[in-house]
Amino acid sequence: MNTKQAGLLFMLLAAVTVPGCYNKSNNSYTTPTQPPPPGPQATVVTATGDIAARVAEFRTLLGDPSNSGPGPLTAGRREVNWDGAAARPFNNQNGFPNDFFNTTVKAGLVYDGGTFRNDSLSFAEINPTYAGDFTPFSPKLLFSAVGGHVLDVLFQVPGATTPAVVTGFGAVFSDVDRDQVSSIELRDMNGRSLGRFFAPRRSDANGLSFVGARFDAAIVASVHIVCGDGTLAAGTNDVTDGGTVDLVVVDNFIYGEPAPMPGAAATLR
Numbered sequence: 001m002n003t004k005q006a007g008l009l010f011m012l013l014a015a016v017t018v019p020g021c022y023n024k025s026n027n028s029y030t031t032p033t034q035p036p037p038p039g040p041q042a043t044v045v046t047a048t049g050d051i052a053a054r055v056a057e058f059r060t061l062l063g064d065p066s067n068s069g070p071g072p073l074t075a076g077r078r079e080v081n082w083d084g085a086a087a088r089p090f091n092n093q094n095g096f097p098n099d100f101f102n103t104t105v106k107a108g109l110v111y112d113g114g115t116f117r118n119d120s121l122s123f124a125e126i127n128p129t130y131a132g133d134f135t136p137f138s139p140k141l142l143f144s145a146v147g148g149h150v151l152d153v154l155f156q157v158p159g160a161t162t163p164a165v166v167t168g169f170g171a172v173f174s175d176v177d178r179d180q181v182s183s184i185e186l187r188d189m190n191g192r193s194l195g196r197f198f199a200p201r202r203s204d205a206n207g208l209s210f211v212g213a214r215f216d217a218a219i220v221a222s223v224h225i226v227c228g229d230g231t232l233a234a235g236t237n238d239v240t241d242g243g244t245v246d247l248v249v250v251d252n253f254i255y256g257e258p259a260p261m262p263g264a265a266a267t268l269r
Helices: 003-017 052-062 085-090 128-132
Strands: 021-023 028-030 043-048 077-080 109-111 116-119 142-145 150-155 168-174 183-187 193-198 208-214 222-226 249-256
Touching: 043 052, 043 193, 052 077, 052 168, 052 208, 052 249, 150 249, 168 183, 183 208, 193 208, 208 249
Parallel strands: none
Antiparallel strands: 021 028, 043 208, 077 249, 109 150, 116 142, 142 249, 150 222, 168 208, 168 249, 183 193, 183 222
């Protein structure tokens, strides 16, 4: 076999064993990249303006009833806001307890780091311009990170420290002024993203927006929440008040009944 024949045989073998397209310009093959198989698909609910009906739809999607007390329970959902009597000692000050919603209130939600504030004055004591910026969904408290604009939450079996997963999560946002910024990113037990879902820009003066996502199975172990692109501060105004950033706070969180994470050992508080 001469050199020319050997080269031809090599090219024929390559064409059989390497899938793709031959590029005559540089005498090479291009192997196409196959997209990964699609992951679990979420049912997504969004709303702006009068969000009550869509929030009610998401509650029903997660399941009835609205549970309270220790779990896990076999059906239903959980919901937290900042208006309960037990939260009053922490109103209008920094340092809301990260585990409040699984110790004082046994709802299975814990903040993963950060400093937070629940506020009955629309944060006007931080900056007077905020008094007209933020409207609550369930009067009259709102919630925000301190020194940042993201919140990370994870789930535990209500009343225990056992890691848990839920079917879905939704949040009410106040004063979303920019598209494709404020969002929830749901993550599985290995920290892998299950999708980032954006809250729509507000459509009226009340300024409320909602986004929620639900899966058919309990696979959500944590949620990364982005509130606008700026941080509440005395010298920082919202974009609607002459500032350069979109300041956003949150109200109600709604999520499925936390179930023990597969392989997690049960640990009571």
